Amino acid sequence: MPAPRTPLEVAPMTENILKQKPGRDNSGSSDHSGRGPARIKPADKAQIQRHPVSLKRVVALFAPHKVTIAVVVLLISASSIISLAQPFLIRGIIDTALPNKDVPMLAWLAGAMIAVAAATALIGVVQTWMTTSMGQRIMHTLRTRLFTHLQKQSLAFFTRTRSGEVQSRLNNDISGMQSVITSTATGVASNVTTAVATAVAMVVLSPKLALLSLIVIPPAVWFSRRVALLRRDITSTMQAELATMNTYVEEGLSISGVRLAKTLGTTDRDATRYTESSERLIGLELRSQLAGRWRMATMGIIFSAIPALIYFAGGLPGNTMSIGTIVAFTALQATIFRPIMGLLNLGVQWVTAMALFSRIFEYLDLVPDITAPADPVALEPSTVRGEVRFENVHFAYDDGPDVLGGINLTLPSGTTTAVVGPTGSGKSTLGALLPRLHDVTSGRVTIDGVDVRDIAPEVLARMVGVVSQESYLVHASIRENLLLAAPGADDATLWQALASAQIADLVAGLPEGLETLVGARGHRFSGGEQQRLAIARTILRNPRVLVLDEATSALDNTTEAAVQLALDHLAVGRTTLTIAHRLSTVEDADQLAVLSGGLLAEVGTPSDLKDAGGAYAALREAREEEHTEAQELPSSKRRGSSQREFSGRR
Known part of the structure; x- marks a missing residue:
């Protein structure tokens, strides 16, 4: 003292x-009056x-x-x-x-x-x-x-x-x-x-x-x-x-x-x-x-x-x-x-x-909207077949109106299902339900017959991989970003994943190679390069089910082709749900689902729906008209229009 x-x-x-x-x-x-109250x-x-x-x-x-x-x-x-x-x-x-x-x-x-x-x-x-x-x-x-x-x-x-x-x-x-x-x-x-x-x-x-x-x-x-x-x-x-x-x-x-x-x-x-x-x-x-x-x-x-x-x-x-x-x-x-x-x-x-x-x-004291199951179903991600079902799925944000209403859709194991529709039809929301970024309001989403809400979060993350339009890279080296998906991977495995993502040559040509710092949010690399690094990271995760949420919609045609090649390689042998804005990317899908106003308008193969004269045919016609109008614009405006992304809720 x-x-x-x-x-x-x-x-x-x-x-x-x-x-x-x-x-x-x-x-x-804040008090924007400039005079803080007493x-x-x-x-x-x-x-x-x-x-x-x-x-x-x-x-x-x-x-x-x-x-x-x-x-x-x-x-x-x-x-x-x-x-x-x-x-x-x-x-x-x-x-x-x-x-x-x-x-x-x-x-x-x-x-x-x-x-x-x-x-x-x-x-x-x-x-x-x-x-x-x-x-x-x-x-x-x-x-x-x-x-x-x-x-x-x-x-x-x-x-x-x-x-x-x-x-x-x-x-x-x-x-x-x-x-x-x-x-x-x-x-x-x-x-x-x-x-x-x-x-x-x-x-x-x-x-x-x-x-x-x-x-x-x-x-x-x-x-x-x-x-x-x-x-x-x-x-x-x-x-x-x-x-x-x-x-x-x-x-x-x-x-x-x-x-x-x-x-x-x-x-x-x-x-x-x-x-x-x-x-x-x-x-x-x-x-x-x-x-x-x-x-x-x-x-x-x-x-x-x-x-x-x-x-x-x-x-x-x-x-x-x-x-x-x-x-x-x-x-x-x-x-x-x-x-x-x-x-x-x-x-x-x-x-x-x-x-x-x-x-x-x-x-x-906040109660999470999405909680882990008290008694999760025991699943081994490596043995999952990957059949996905949306069974009478309804979803609404908070207390708002339904964004999805009564969706019934099956994704057979090992196939690719593309989901298309106008802006605000609920495409991305549907994709977010599979990895439990949101939970259904009613109905259920299953993998091999098991409700995703009954699967432990860490197991579900190993089963479902997501590649979105906005890829996120942490402010670290390429190696550290890749090891987030597979902490025990050796260099040979990392290079193999980069090769599958069509970016191994680029990384090999960098002075520091795998030790190259990606920068804040990956901004040292272009959008397409960020996407391919994110794809390599997902390949290392080796998920049985894959969600591609408009992964190429913000890219130019040349970059899109390179990224699409990487995505095609990633999707081989996996159950894939592709959320697509550009209709040109869905032609090779095994199944096509068309959403309109949160409802499932039609389901079938791309060729069948194109000839059926229904919602998909109307959507294609509308996109072709937009493309024609864009071609008639002056060249300076056309360059911006060719890659314009629809705004609003996807």
Whole structure:
């Protein structure tokens, strides 16, 4: 425990304590008026009411660390008791050793003061190590639990949630709770022990002076509470503004964001938005620093008045207290305010952290839309035949109308089924049901007669491979991207997969070969090259069922031909569901299904449907008219039209 502070040092120390805030959160909505409100927004209050913070739940975070907490409490108690010897040693030096010029006694008392300081310092180091280790363990548990839990959420959750919001809760909110988690248990024990022991020592020295000194506690509590509430509201607003800045960084400085800004000419707008948000933070920070300043000034006067009154009382006629006693008592009086203000600080941190706890527990309490089966059906992916059935499948997003209505479709094992239809007919939604990116509203999707909802997620991922229009490559080397699909694959296997994907020659010609960094989201490579790397990764996965979701629709004709060759090689011997926009890519399919308005319009071979004069024939006619119109456009417009992708829901 540090040496006792003088009363004049206590007031600024108290102000610094009350100015402390837990780590800032970067989430929530922003106040676009430019003037952060002084109170928590109704939406934030509603969230806390909707997900109240249970003290039992917070305490449960410390349950695995009972032994550590017990040892720390013992250390704290020992430190508090040892440190209380200092005022009595000072009294002995002033009242006895110095007046009597007792050098041996002076040496012993001075040595004892040094020993007390050394002992409390050593205990403080051990205590800090133990509490920090415990706090970081709890933080680690929260981070990993939240990350793992969020991984279980469906695509719908991430579609309706800002990426900056997810990152903020995972990183900033948990970091914001660090001071509370680290100091709660030990802070309470330390401050309570010190406050009680100091109060007892003060009463032993002088009951009357003790009563006079302790009158400062009620106003200190009242002032501190008012400042805490005021700063809590400002902190909440700052968290919301920081969330907005986080979103602006994500949107403006990612690869896709920079490309969009440069092509649309919005760089000035993006810079202005970020600048305005930063300007709002200046005002909020000033308000936070100045909040309750006059209240703290009042407390400073009170803290300064108390020792003056003690000296005055000690000098009144009839007073029998020695100078050493008065000095020792004054030191104790200054010491007792430190643990009291520490306890008040815990209250301040707790009040401020309520919203953070609420936000973390809110995400941890989310029930995933798509859950793993409690008793999964035992399947060996390598022995699956791969027959897929859509049985009376209905699907709707949230509470909206049906996107798919009563789909009955069979994909025989080892065949290719192409699904075509106008924009918004539900093609991609149908493909997403097979790997359980979404779950059917009613009906079922089966593989070899087993409902995909009854298959363990990791097994289903080995059985069903997906190659979509937007291939995703992590910011790592080509080798690391490929090993995501087959961690134990050797170089020969990797090169064989690259050859099958028609990209081995390109990779071999790179200076670093397999160690070439693909860049953020793979943007060091062209779209076609990214697709072929993704196809190689899927080949390594060796799925029995394959979903090709418009994998070539955004490519030029030359690149499309190379990628289509890789896809054809990938599809050999597999049950393949091809979601197609370009009708030229479905001519070789074993089966063709036409969707219209979420309904299955017709099913058959491409040649039969072409001659039947039904929905497929009408779709072909419409596409041919579009092609003819595109050919009549000026050449500069025709180049863009030839590769234009239909917008809206696929």
